[in-house]
Amino acid sequence: MSSLPEKNTSFRNTAFVHDAAMENGEYYCRAINAVTDNEHVLCHDCPLFAGFSSDEKGEEVAQCFYFDISSGEDRHLSPEEEKTRIDGLISAGLTSEFPKYLLDDEQGRRFSVIEDAICFAAEAHKGSVRKGNKLPYIIHPIETMMLTARMTNDNDVIAAAALHDVVEDTKYTEEDMRKRFGDRIASLIAMESENKREGQSKESTWRIRKEESLAREKDAPREAKIIMLADKISNMRATVRDYRANGKNIWDKFNMKDPKEQEWYYRGVAEVLSDLKDLPQYEEYLSMLREVFEGKS
Numbered sequence: 001m002s003s004l005p006e007k008n009t010s011f012r013n014t015a016f017v018h019d020a021a022m023e024n025g026e027y028y029c030r031a032i033n034a035v036t037d038n039e040h041v042l043c044h045d046c047p048l049f050a051g052f053s054s055d056e057k058g059e060e061v062a063q064c065f066y067f068d069i070s071s072g073e074d075r076h077l078s079p080e081e082e083k084t085r086i087d088g089l090i091s092a093g094l095t096s097e098f099p100k101y102l103l104d105d106e107q108g109r110r111f112s113v114i115e116d117a118i119c120f121a122a123e124a125h126k127g128s129v130r131k132g133n134k135l136p137y138i139i140h141p142i143e144t145m146m147l148t149a150r151m152t153n154d155n156d157v158i159a160a161a162a163l164h165d166v167v168e169d170t171k172y173t174e175e176d177m178r179k180r181f182g183d184r185i186a187s188l189i190a191m192e193s194e195n196k197r198e199g200q201s202k203e204s205t206w207r208i209r210k211e212e213s214l215a216r217e218k219d220a221p222r223e224a225k226i227i228m229l230a231d232k233i234s235n236m237r238a239t240v241r242d243y244r245a246n247g248k249n250i251w252d253k254f255n256m257k258d259p260k261e262q263e264w265y266y267r268g269v270a271e272v273l274s275d276l277k278d279l280p281q282y283e284e285y286l287s288m289l290r291e292v293f294e295g296k297s
Contacts, residue, residue, distance in 0.1 A: 026079045027079050028077075028079040028080075028082035028083050028086075029042060030048060030064055030086070030099050031046050031048055031098070031099065031142055031146075032098075032135075032136060032138055032139045032142055033083070033086060033087075033090075033097055033098060034083070034135060034136050034139070035079045035080060035083050036135055036139070042139070042142070042143055042146065043064075045143065045146040045147055045150060046064075046146055047146070047149070048064050048065045048099060049063075049064065049065075050063040050064060050065050051063055096119075097119065097122065098115070098118050098119065098122065100115065113155050113156065113159045113181070113185075114145070114155055114158050114159045114162065116159070116181075117145075117158075117159035117160075117162040117163050117181065117185075118138075118141075118142065118145070118162050120163065120166070120180065121138060121141045121162050121163050121165075121166055122138045124166045124170040124171075124172055125137040125138050125141070125165070125166070125169070125170060128169070130238070131253050131254070137165075137169075140165070140234055140235075141161070141162050141163070141164065141165060142162065143230075143234040143237075144161045144162070144164060144227070144230045144231050144234050145158055145159075145161040145162040145230075147161075147229075147230035147233055147234060147281060148161035148226055148227055148230040149161075150281065151226045151229070151230065151276075151279055151281055152223065152226055154223065156182075156184050156185050156188070157188065157223045157226060157227065159181065159185055160181075160184075160185045160188035160189050160192075160223075160227060161226075161227045161230055161231075163177065163181070163185065163189050164188075164189055164192040164193075164227055164231060165192075165193075166189065167189055167190065167193040168192070168193040168194055168196065174186055174189065174190050174193070177189050177190075188223060188224055188227060191216060191217070191220050191224040191227075191228075192224065192227055192228060192231065194209045194212065194213055195209065195212065196209070197209070202255040203255050203256070206255050206256045206261070207256075207261065210265045210268070214265075214268045214269070214272050217269075217272045217273070218272045222275070222276070225272075225273050225275070225276055226276065226279075228269070228273060229273050229276055229279070229281055229282060229285060230281070232266070232269050232273075232285060233281060233284060233285050233288075236266070236285060236288040236289070236292070237288070239288070239292055240288050240291055240292060243291065243292050250292075259293075263293045266289055266292075266293070267289065267293075269285075270285065270286060270289060273285075
């Protein structure tokens with residue numbers, strides 16, 4: 001099986017290495033094809049990450065392996081200019097919306113299920129943004145996918161991570177996923193999908209949905225638990241950023257605004273995923289719980 005390459009790998013067919021241009025705290029991220037800010041950095045999990053360099057101010061700037069055509073510019077493009085350039089290449093058919101994450105195998109074949117999943121998820125979530133900011137929603141599935149790839153080299157599991165919110169949050173059904181990606185990936189997505197109970201308020205159904213989620217994951221296979229852990233780490237990273245900026249008022253934007261209920265759920269997740277304690281990602285998750293709910297950094 002071929003999985004996302006480890007960071008700092010020498011990539012085949014790499015066009016160039018480029019510093020992610022920072023401007024007023026913003027930079028262009030090729031992994032999600034969006035201008036984002038320094039608070040939403042995927043680099044440390046991203047297979048395009050090529051380490052850090054120092055700019056003229058002595059500050060660390062992330063270097064990124066791009067799989068497209070070099071701009072030929074001697075100067076750094078601004079984040080908006082970089083996105084405009086890539087959008088032009090996409091429109092001209094010279095590159096894809098997302099970079100090629102995977103290497104060819106020995107016969108030159110691509111392991112495309114992950115990239116197919118990314119593109120499908122991006123189209124399904126198009127127009128949606130993350131709570132509390134204007135970043136495209138696809139940043140979360142991609143981060144979840146990257147985290148999953150740190151814990152397994154199973155391409156089906158990594159693809160399911162990229163698709164984990166499609167059934168829950170878009171028009172597509174489990175059967176759609178089964179026809180498009182096969183039984184195994186569809187089943188993994190189903191394990192991560194809540195019954196939203198259409199017609200009822202999200203606030204009134206929050207507790208029962210979370211109870212069902214915990215019960216479903218308790219006896220789930222390790223592959224499903226890895227996706228859940230990756231999903232919750234991505235969510236908790238965003239929560240930690242908000243906590244550091246805004247303190248305990250972080251839950252106001254959520255359907256469940258009671259911090260005690262949020263703590264019950266996130267600690268419940270830690271319990272049902274405790275058989276993943278051999279993974280460093282599990283300890284990262286626990287450390288974020290301690291910071292947000294106990295104030296221990």
